[in-house]
Amino acid sequence: MTRTLKVAVIGAGMAGQAHAFGYRNVSMAGSGELQVELWAIADPNVDLARTVATRYGFAEAIGNMDDVISSDCDIISVALPNFLHADILPRVLASGKHVFAEKPIGRTLAEATHLRGLADASNAVTGVGFSFRRLPGLAGLAQAVHSGLIGELHTARAWYNADYAANPASALSWRYSGEQAGAGALLDIGAHAIDALHFVAGPTARVTNATVRTVIAERPLPAAGAIGHGGSTSAETGPVTNDDVALLTLQLESGAIAHVELSRIAHGIPNSLGVEVHGTRGSASFDSMSAGEFHVFQDGVVDATFNGARRIITGPAHPYFTDVAAMPGAGVGTGYAEAFTAEIQEFIRTIHAGSTMDTNFETAEVMMRVVDAALRSATTEAPVSL
Numbered sequence: 336m337t338r339t340l341k342v343a344v345i346g347a348g349m350a351g352q353a354h355a356f357g358y359r360n361v362s363m364a365g366s367g368e369l370q371v372e373l374w375a376i377a378d379p380n381v382d383l384a385r386t387v388a389t390r391y392g393f394a395e396a397i398g399n400m401d402d403v404i405s406s407d408c409d410i411i412s413v414a415l416p417n418f419l420h421a422d423i424l425p426r427v428l429a430s431g432k433h434v435f436a437e438k439p440i441g442r443t444l445a446e447a448t449h450l451r452g453l454a455d456a457s458n459a460v461t462g463v464g465f466s467f468r469r470l471p472g473l474a475g476l477a478q479a480v481h482s483g484l485i486g487e488l489h490t491a492r493a494w495y496n497a498d499y500a501a502n503p504a505s506a507l508s509w510r511y512s513g514e515q516a517g518a519g520a521l522l523d524i525g526a527h528a529i530d531a532l533h534f535v536a537g538p539t540a541r542v543t544n545a546t547v548r549t550v551i552a553e554r555p556l557p558a559a560g561a562i563g564h565g566g567s568t569s570a571e572t573g574p575v576t577n578d579d580v581a582l583l584t585l586q587l588e589s590g591a592i593a594h595v596e597l598s599r600i601a602h603g604i605p606n607s608l609g610v611e612v613h614g615t616r617g618s619a620s621f622d623s624m625s626a627g628e629f630h631v632f633q634d635g636v637v638d639a640t641f642n643g644a645r646r647i648i649t650g651p652a653h654p655y656f657t658d659v660a661a662m663p664g665a666g667v668g669t670g671y672a673e674a675f676t677a678e679i680q681e682f683i684r685t686i687h688a689g690s691t692m693d694t695n696f697e698t699a700e701v702m703m704r705v706v707d708a709a710l711r712s713a714t715t716e717a718p719v720s721l
């Protein structure tokens with residue numbers, strides 16, 4: 336019997352648009368029994384909501400976000416600035432609807448822990464958008480490591496370098512405010528890198544060392560509301576109150592040690608999330624700049640003459656690929672667009688199965704513990720155990 340889930344997305348900015356894209360493309364093998372109705376995009380900027388609704392085929396644009404919470408829809412996606420998570424998510428979770436929230440759920444560990452408690456108490460499916468996990472190349476790397484292909488991990492490296500804040504003339508949006516965003520690069524993009532590290536190499540036990548730095552201290556105030564990384568600016572400037580770059584050294588629960596490098600001002604590197612791991616029998620790596628592949632080196636597989644890392648091109652053998660790729664063959668490529676489709680597909684699949692979403696509020700709280708410990712370590716210049 337076909338079941339139709341009525342969907343609303345709250346927040347029409349960068350991430351809300353990516354969710355809308357995901358719902359629009361959600362059809363997958365076996366999904367005939369479960370359909371989505373693209374109902375509403377909600378945002379106080381109702382003109383933007385209308386533009387996004389029209390683009391992605393949603394029926395309505397709604398200015399009052401509470402109208403969505405009190406509606407009869409089945410699913411609410413929340414993609415709002417971090418300072419609104421602790422205000423809106425409790426009401427969305429209390430509505431009993433299935434909830435898909437953008438990372439990082441709040442600005443601080445206290446907010447994340449509170450929201451995780453509310454999600455745990457919900458009978459509905461509650462997921463959090465750690466979208467990079469859905470890239471077939473990163474998921475393939477995790478499979479290779481978990482299957483023991485490179486032995487026992489002893490060292491890992493994760494990074495997220497981006498250039499969205501490299502231009503000092505870009506608008507002082509909520510992302511640059513410690514009050515509104517929480518940490519800067521450490522949380523905005525660090526959430527993904529830390530989670531990717533956890534996904535591949537397991538959870539963190541201790542932040543051994545952390546350094547954070549604000550490089551561009553002032554930015555021009557936005558002339559109107561700044562959406563995403565764009566927006567017009569005024570002549571007046573204001574202070575940046577969170578970090579542009581962060582470096583972390585971690586000890587993982589497995590005993591492996593790891594290094595995490597984060598920058599939102601990396602000139603010439605538009606968007607690169609990567610993980611590299613070293614084990615007792617080999618090494619493996621993934622970089623989202625070449626999202627359709629990952630690399631594995633296994634010691635002793637061939638003799639020294641032809642020894643080297645193998646470049647594995649993702650295809651139907653790898654997670655998510657078959658449901659998101661436009662054609663069923665290896666090498667046709669998948670990127671960040673497909674990751675948003677795959678995460679929404681996984682959310683819908685989980686609702687259908689009545690099970691628990693694999694990236695959820697607990698995943699987000701576990702990530703936030705690292706961010707919190709890193710901020711404390713950077714302040715005290717001492718290690719912090721989680």
Ligand SMILES: NC(=O)c1ccc[n+]([C@@H]2O[C@H](COP(=O)([O-])OP(=O)(O)OC[C@H]3O[C@@H](n4cnc5c(N)ncnc54)[C@H](O)[C@@H]3O)[C@@H](O)[C@H]2O)c1
Binds near residue numbers: 415437
């Ligand atoms: N998974 C990812 O790759 C990814 C990418 C980008 C953002 N995010 C997350 O998504 C969330 C939203 O980020 P974004 O980049 O879409 O933000 P954005 O600035 O692009 O959009 C924010 C939206 O919220 C609306 N809004 C509602 N109330 C507001 C208020 N009081 N003040 C300001 N804006 C208000 C704005 O009108 C705007 O449409 C954040 O938590 C961010 O961490 C995740």
